[in-house]
Amino acid sequence: MKKMFLILGMATGLFACSGNSSKQAESTAETTTPAATEEKAPAYDPERGSGKxxxxxxxxxxxxxxxxxxNKVYDVKCASCHKLSDEKLxxxxxxxxTTRHKPxxxxxxxxxxDEMIDKDAKAQAMLELCxxxxxxxxxxxxEAHSVYEFMRKNDGVK
Structure with missing residues (x-):
């Protein structure tokens, strides 16, 4: 009797696994096929990066x-990882x-x-370093504009 349950359990497991793999293959094929109406992404510009x-x-x-x-945004969202000096935290x-990168x-x-780290060579180099x-x-x-202006102040702009 134990043998019969064991064989029945193995057969059920094999059947269940084989059914999912074909569905998974179909599903993967559907998601990787590009839509005919997709537009080609604009060329990446390393001087300005990727974004609006x-x-x-x-x-x-x-x-x-x-x-x-x-400065307030920096204190809340940036200071735990970035120093205002040239020292890495x-x-x-x-x-x-602001002298190394364009605004x-x-x-x-x-x-x-995320997209910048994925596409930009300078961002990837910083990732390797940090x-x-x-x-x-x-x-x-x-907030981004205010942080940029705070960076300029930190760099000595008066």
Whole structure:
């Protein structure tokens, strides 16, 4: 009797597993087939990165109110991983960041973090150096602009 239950159990297991694998193969084929109506993605621009910021105009003088708002965002969302010096904490230090990257690149990176890390060579190099993927902080456009202005203040813009 035990033998019969064992054989019945094995047969049921084999039947159940074989049925799912064909459905899984069908399902995978459906999801990997591209739709005929998909548009080709625009070419990636390493100077501005990937995201909605394409042409950012920056004032030669600092917007103090915006920089102060950016300081508050930094304190809450950025300070645990980034120092204001050039010293690495978890992520790279912020000193000089506005001279190393264009405003569009920085704004796209802080608002479109995952795609930038996946596509951008500079972001990938930072990931290799820091060995921790920056989490998406879900910054609004306004928060991103204020953080950028705070970065400029940190870099000595008056």
């Amino acid at each position: 910021f394409t042409n950012v105009t920056v004032s030669p003088t600092l917007d103090k109110a915006l920089a102060d708002a950016g 978890v992520g790279p230090g912020w000193k000089g960041v 569009e690149w920085i704004l796209n990176f802080v608002t479109n973090t 060995m921790v993927r920056m989490p998406n902080q879900n910054l609004t456009d306004e």
